[in-house]
Amino acid sequence: MTAPYLEKLNPEQRRAVEYGINAAGGAPGPLLIIAGAGSGKTSTLVHRVAHLLVNGADPDRILLMTFSRRAASDLTRRAETICTQVMGERAGILAAGLPWAGTFHSIGVRLLREYAEQIGLAPDFSIHDREDSADLMNLVRDELGYSRTERRFPAKVTCLEIYSRVVNSGAALCDVLNESFPWCASWEIELRSLFAAYVEAKQAQGVLDFDDLLLYWARMLADPVLAEDVGGRFDHVLVDEYQDTNRLQASILLSMKPNGRGLTVVGDDAQSIYAFRAATVRNILDFPSAFDPAAAVVTLDRNYRSTKPILDAANAVIGLAKERFTKNLWTDREGRQRPELVTVRDDTEQARFIATRVLENREAGATLKQQAVLFRTASHSAVLEVELTRRRIPFVKFGGLKFLDSAHVKDVLALLRFAQNPRDLVGGFRVMLLVPGAGPATARRTLEAMATAADPIAALGRLPVPPRIGGEWAGLVTLLATLRGGAAGWPAQLEQVRGWYEPILERLHDDASTRLADLLQLQGIAAGYPSRERFLTELTLDPPAATSDEAGVPSLDNDYLILSTIHSAKGQEWRSVFVLNAVDGCIPSDLGTGSTREVEEERRLLYVAMTRAKDDLHLMLPQRFYTHGQRAKGDRHVYASRTRFIPREILDHFDYLSWPGSQGSAPSSSASIGPRIDIAAQMRGMWR
Ligand SMILES: Nc1ncnc2c1ncn2[C@@H]1O[C@H](COP(=O)(O)OP(=O)(O)OP(=O)(O)O)[C@@H](O)[C@H]1O
Numbered sequence: 001m002t003a004p005y006l007e008k009l010n011p012e013q014r015r016a017v018e019y020g021i022n023a024a025g026g027a028p029g030p031l032l033i034i035a036g037a038g039s040g041k042t043s044t045l046v047h048r049v050a051h052l053l054v055n056g057a058d059p060d061r062i063l064l065m066t067f068s069r070r071a072a073s074d075l076t077r078r079a080e081t082i083c084t085q086v087m088g089e090r091a092g093i094l095a096a097g098l099p100w101a102g103t104f105h106s107i108g109v110r111l112l113r114e115y116a117e118q119i120g121l122a123p124d125f126s127i128h129d130r131e132d133s134a135d136l137m138n139l140v141r142d143e144l145g146y147s148r149t150e151r152r153f154p155a156k157v158t159c160l161e162i163y164s165r166v167v168n169s170g171a172a173l174c175d176v177l178n179e180s181f182p183w184c185a186s187w188e189i190e191l192r193s194l195f196a197a198y199v200e201a202k203q204a205q206g207v208l209d210f211d212d213l214l215l216y217w218a219r220m221l222a223d224p225v226l227a228e229d230v231g232g233r234f235d236h237v238l239v240d241e242y243q244d245t246n247r248l249q250a251s252i253l254l255s256m257k258p259n260g261r262g263l264t265v266v267g268d269d270a271q272s273i274y275a276f277r278a279a280t281v282r283n284i285l286d287f288p289s290a291f292d293p294a295a296a297v298v299t300l301d302r303n304y305r306s307t308k309p310i311l312d313a314a315n316a317v318i319g320l321a322k323e324r325f326t327k328n329l330w331t332d333r334e335g336r337q338r339p340e341l342v343t344v345r346d347d348t349e350q351a352r353f354i355a356t357r358v359l360e361n362r363e364a365g366a367t368l369k370q371q372a373v374l375f376r377t378a379s380h381s382a383v384l385e386v387e388l389t390r391r392r393i394p395f396v397k398f399g400g401l402k403f404l405d406s407a408h409v410k411d412v413l414a415l416l417r418f419a420q421n422p423r424d425l426v427g428g429f430r431v432m433l434l435v436p437g438a439g440p441a442t443a444r445r446t447l448e449a450m451a452t453a454a455d456p457i458a459a460l461g462r463l464p465v466p467p468r469i470g471g472e473w474a475g476l477v478t479l480l481a482t483l484r485g486g487a488a489g490w491p492a493q494l495e496q497v498r499g500w501y502e503p504i505l506e507r508l509h510d511d512a513s514t515r516l517a518d519l520l521q522l523q524g525i526a527a528g529y530p531s532r533e534r535f536l537t538e539l540t541l542d543p544p545a546a547t548s549d550e551a552g553v554p555s556l557d558n559d560y561l562i563l564s565t566i567h568s569a570k571g572q573e574w575r576s577v578f579v580l581n582a583v584d585g586c587i588p589s590d591l592g593t594g595s596t597r598e599v600e601e602e603r604r605l606l607y608v609a610m611t612r613a614k615d616d617l618h619l620m621l622p623q624r625f626y627t628h629g630q631r632a633k634g635d636r637h638v639y640a641s642r643t644r645f646i647p648r649e650i651l652d653h654f655d656y657l658s659w660p661g662s663q664g665s666a667p668s669s670s671a672s673i674g675p676r677i678d679i680a681a682q683m684r685g686m687w688r
Contacts, residue, residue, distance in 0.1 A: 003054075005082050009047060013040055016298040017047040021055050027235055030260025030295035032242075032287045035268055036329040037314070037611035038305030038573065045240055045266055046075055049098070050082035052236055059094055063234040064101040067241040069542045071571065072101040075240070100234065104249055105541045108213040111230060112220070119220050124533075125206050126421035129540045133209040134160050135426045140197045146190060154184045154191070163195050167211040168246045169280075180595075204451070205423045210541070214248040221255035231256035241570075242267030243284055244274040250283045260291035270318050271608050273567060275601045301327050303611075305573050307335025310617050313653035314610040317645050322600055338655045339610070339617035341582070341642070350622045351387035353659045354578050357618070358393060358561055361576055368394065370575040372562040374609045376587050380580050381563050388561065399565030404543045408505055408515040409522055415497050417536055419483035422456035434504055435476055437469040457484045475500050483532075490535070491526040498523070566609045577613035580620050582606070583640035603645050619646070619654075 006014055020028020035041035053059060066072045076098045084091040100107065109127065116123035128136065138147075138156040146153040154162070162184065165176045173192060177185040184191070202209065208216065221227040237257055239245070242265040257263045269281045288295040303311055308331055315328045344350045358371055375381050378399055388395050404410070414430040422428065425447055432443035446463060453459030457480050465473050479500045483493055498519055505519075506512045529535035562574065581587065587609075588602030610617060624639050646654070 003086070005050070005086050006047065009044070010040075010302060012298055012300050012302070013044045013047070016044050016300065017051050019296055019298065021048075021051055023055055025056060027262035028264075029293070030257075030287075030291050031264045032284065032295050032297045033264065033266040033300065034284070034297060035266055035300040036303060036327075037268065037271060037608070038303040039300035039329065040302075040304055041240075041266055041268070041300065042071075042075070042571065043078075044300065045238065046078040047082065048264065049075065049079040049238065050086070053079065053083050053094065054086050057236060059096070059098050060100070061233065061235040062098055062100060063107065063237045064098055065104050065107060065237075065239045066101070067103065067244060067570065069103060069106070069538060071240065072103065076101045103542055104245070104252075105210060105213045106538060108217040109537050109541070112208075112213065112216055115220060115226065115230070118226065119216070121216065122206050124421060125208050126417055126424050126427070127213070127537060127540045128202075128207050128209045128424075128426065129543075130160070130210065132426045136201060136205075136207070137163070137194070137198055139425065140201050141194055144190075144194060144197060146194060149190075154181075154187060158184065159191065159194060162191060163198065164211050166195075167215055168248055170247050170251075201425075205425050206421050207424055207426075213541075214246075214252065218248050218252050218255070221252060227255045227258075231258075234262065236262045236264070239263075239265045240267075242287070243269050243272035243281055245283050246280060247283070250286075254290060260295055263295075270321070270324065270604060271570070271611075273570070273601060273605050273608060275597060299327070301329050303329040303331040304333070305614050306331060306611060307333045307337070307615060309335050309338040309653070310610065310613050310615075313339045313617070313650075314607055316650040316653045317603065317610060318607045320645070320647070320650070321603055322596065335615065337616055338653060339613075339619060340655045340657050341619050341621055341646070341651075342657045342659055343621045343623065344659050346622050346624050347383040348387075349659065350580065350620050351384040353620070354384060354580075354618075355387050355391050355393060357578070358576075359391070366575050368559045368561040371578075372564060372569065372572075372574040372576070372612065373578045373580060374564055374566050374569050374612065375580040376566060376589050376605065378565055380586065384563070384580070394560040395563050396560050397563040399568035404539070406515070406518060408501075408509070409518055411504075412494070412497055412501060412519060412522065413536070413539070415479075415501070416483070416493070416532060419457075419480055419493075420532060420536060422460075422480070422484070423451055425451075431476070434501075435469060435472045436504070436507065438466065438473070442466045442469070457481055472500070472504065486532075490530070490532050491523060493532060494523045494526050566605050569612050570608065573612050573614055575614050576616045576618075577609070578618045578620060579606075579609045581622060581640075582619035582643045582646070583621055584642070584644055585640060587643050587645070606643065606645050619643075 002014070006017060009017060016031070016033045019031050033041070033044065035044065049062065049064065052062065064072065064075065066075060080091070080094050080097065083094055102110075112119075112121060112125075113123045116125070134156045137160050141147055141153070141156060141159065158181065162173075162176060162181055165171070165180060166173050169176065171179075173195075174185075174188055177188055177191075202212070221230060234256070237253065239253065244267075253263060253265075265284075265287060267284050269284050272281045275281075288297055306314070311329055311331050311333075318324065319328070342353060344353055354373055358368065361371055362368060373381065373384060378397075381397065385395070385397070404413075411430065411434060414427045417424055417427040418431045428447045428450075429440075429443050432438050432446060433440070446460065446466070449463055450456035450459050461477050461481060479496060482488065482496060486493075488496055501519075502512075502516070505515060509515055525539075526535050529538060564572075579587075584590075587606050588599055610619075621642055622640060
């Protein structure tokens, strides 16, 4: 007899949930769940976790790794709800939730801090986000004299990308250069010494970057004693979004669970969209045979989300992929309306069309929250944001968030980080330069003097106040000592930081009051974390996708339209979806058309966008774009053609609309919506 809480699952989902779990206990064999878009992957994973708990698994011994912090807390909450219903009072064992649910990186941080002493690492290391890492790379590059070479040395961001690719893929530097960065191949020797110096700088400052979190973890597990110890802490290890993991992550799992017992991974190769971060679908493909006996594979191919016409169109798009492993999805959700290809003149008309349709949908009963506009790059929604504001349509934007990127929020975070780790040069530099009168030379001298001291903050207090510097310097020294001492507790420390920073904020920015509101919001977010260390770690590893993600949307109605990059739309669904700029140059992005592999990833991105829609889907085709990088009011534009991922042979899966105007006819070829290139405009552009 099936337990009532499993009754709503279809047979494949149930197989995936129940596989290897029984009341007798014992870890089940390895399991791979291939879950197509909208096939109930999340709910299958939730039920598997709940089923484990109902059958006696210890929540402290379950490791659940997801792609974002939000996904981890959603999964935990849903599993708890099921357990409370099924177990009644016994569900009290879940009072602390699942303590080991989180992203790969945040779990890595916790384990590394715990095992720090055994692997020669200072347990209070701080973590650099990508931007900090690029800044440190730049400092090192400068010190080695590479910023003054005769031929231009690769930029700091490129250096970091190369470094990161080598680390995450496990490939040799020369192979990575030849395959992905051929224009930098002649710098191999210099890059190698740059990376060596970068690693030394990180170690001297007690800093780990994102890649280190996985690399150190993987290296720690290369020691058989530690591998057994870490692996032995968990009876069950479950991993979501396995298609977006890289080789290092796969090796971590294998080291923790060499025979695969207790290991479950879930993924969909058709939705793999992070190859640019060295993720590899090979992880999914190679998973079954990594074990003896091989892992069981359960495929979920019934889509519950989209109507048949939408699913048929999405299947047609992914059907043209060069390499593909999963079958087409099917659904019994009938629907008459095919996805619509909407031709509009330009960005402005695109924005108007969407605003009009969104309001019409609302009149017809759909809330704003049930509708989403998706785009390849955060900047694509700029014109739409203006139009929505003009029409007073509230919206929340996910992806490309400005909040944490803004100078004042970064200043405050740098201060906290510097208090946490006073050897962190990048954070320290930013903080020192805030003091009126302090320049790079003062900052560097001070930081160098601090770096060699046993207690850097005490050393700072003993240093003479640099000449021509005002009272803020003494204030900073006292503040850092107080923060370091931790007497104020958390999150009250943020109040102290704000007290010191407010006069500086007012001096630096005309719009200080708006920025102050952001700092108050940051304080609200901070209150959700038990300590400064956890706050800094979590925010660095997984910044909120939107301010509303963490702190509510104070100034908006309860209902708002969702604007999101396709990457941030992962795992979500809406009744109506509009995809901006379904044209070549945007999807695929002209940054992503270098190699076949990149083009294929862009194809999967379009597939991910299309499969977010339940009932209706619009792909927007603006005929021309204004190009970036020109003077204000410049009129340089290019003509766009329909994305190459919807070639003529699959057009009959779509309806056509020209807007404003009447029902359009089938665009006969990609050239039919304007010339591919506007040579006349290019000729004019040459001389501007
Ligand atoms: N057995 C089921 N019966 C009815 N509806 C289901 C069933 N399983 C899942 N669903 C519904 O299908 C939709 C998609 O589920 P879910 O969000 O878990 O998909 P997913 O596999 O995570 O999708 P994606 O990988 O595309 O993000 C949800 O609305 C969910 O309620």
